[in-house]
Amino acid sequence: REVIPTQQANNKQQQATLYKKAQLSYQRNQQLHQEKRFAIMTMREVQKARERLLRDPTFPVSTKKQNRTPTRPSSSKSRAAVVGAGFKPVSKTVTKPLSPLTSSSAFNFAIARASGATPPPLTISSTGDAVVDDESTSPRVEESFAKLLNNLKRYARANDRRMVLRSLREAKYLSCLTLDKHKDSERDYASLEELEREVASDHIVLNGIPFRSTSQFIPTFRDLCTKLTEHVQNISVDQLFVMMIYRMSRSSVSADCYFRLNALLGSPDLILMPTDSSQSVPIYLNLYVSNGCVQGTVRSTHSFGLFRKADLKPADVVKGTTAGRPWIGMNAVADERSNFSTSDSVRTVSVRLPESLY
CATH class of the missing domain: 1.20.5 (Single alpha-helices involved in coiled-coils or other helix-helix interfaces)
Incomplete structure (x- = not known):
């Protein structure tokens, strides 16, 4: 129960x-x-x-x-x-490479983007607007330069890469350094034919159109210069072409960046040398007509490396080049905006440091 x-x-x-x-x-x-x-x-x-x-x-x-x-x-x-509900999840898509452009189609694309195009934004860093040129600015700048140089000397002798990288990151002025303007009268270091071959073999993006090591860039670029200078005064086709070739030359711009950075980062224990890892980054060129003036912007990336002189051979120090891995690698991004009708230009270089030590 x-x-x-x-x-x-x-x-x-x-x-x-x-x-x-x-x-x-x-x-x-x-x-x-x-x-x-x-x-x-x-x-x-x-x-x-x-x-x-x-x-x-x-x-x-x-x-x-x-x-x-x-x-x-x-x-x-x-x-x-x-x-x-009958929908399939999104699958990964593979981006197809750009098909090569013919000379006529590339010229038409470049003209379409240059005619009536809106001027691109300034490439100068916003830190330059915060600089006030007064009596106390120059001593503070010199003090910052001296502090960075002393830190580089001390940490380089101690072989402390972490502190050297930290000191470089704390130097905020490295994000926007001014470069000297191009002097069109001083062009004795290389002939125009050599620079044309150098530019033609480089990877260049002209008004959004990529050109990679092809013989069609120079004729297309000359036709573009002819088209832009038809109704513009104070500049001819040959003048615009030559000035742009010198500004697109990676060797000449890299030399200007080297002398500017080596004066700040070079020391008895450290030496700045160029490396070959910047060839894969294209040169971005925008050429257009605005307010009756021919204007253009050029951006190029150049790779450098800080080396300890104690780790290098004497022959490498004399040559200024080495095949070894740099102690600290960095990229220098050179930006230039020019008004070729009025001969006004602004040139800056920005130092890009690695995110990690290795």
Whole structure:
């Protein structure tokens, strides 16, 4: 008699547990069904809104092929709802390389981007605007230079790369250093033919059009100079072409950056040397006409390295080049913005340091 009521109680408890599980399962299925309906309705509303925008004549239509596949959901429930609605997750796409441009098509693209184009933003760092040229500025600058030089000497003798890198990062003025302007009269270090061959073999992006080691860049660039100087005074085609060739030459710009940085970072224990890791970074050139003046911007990246003289051979110090790994590598980004009609220009160099020691 006592066993029967106990079994009945256990059966009732099991039935209650099963009922709760069934109720939770039903609620979960209802929630998934609602999320599925919500996902379908959302996709339909987005499609309708997109169709309304495309029918609007004032809406700028993009020529790029858009990916209509929905993005991968963050939660497992929403992802199950989207997959259940018949949509597949986004798969990784491989970017195809740019097809080579012919001379005529590249010239048309460059002209289209140069004619009536909006001038690109200034490449000068915002730190230059905060510098106030007063009586106390010059002593503070000299004090900062002397402090950095003393730190480099001390930590280089102790072979402490971490502290040298920290000292370079604390020197905020390295993010925007001024360079001397190009002197068009002083061009005895190389002939124009040599610089043309150097520029033609480099990777250059002209008004957004990439040219990589092809013979079509020089004729295309000369045609662009001819087109831009047709209705502009105070400058001829040959003058613009020659000035731009000298500004695009990686060897001449690298020499200017070297002398500027070596005066700040060089010491009896450290020496600054160029490296060959900057050839993969293209030279970005923008040439356009604005307010009746031919203007242009040039950006090039040059790789340098700080070496301890104690780690180098005497022959490497004399040559100024070495094939070894630098003690601290860095990139110097040279920016120049010029108005060739008025002969005004601004040149700066920014030092980019590595994020880690190794």
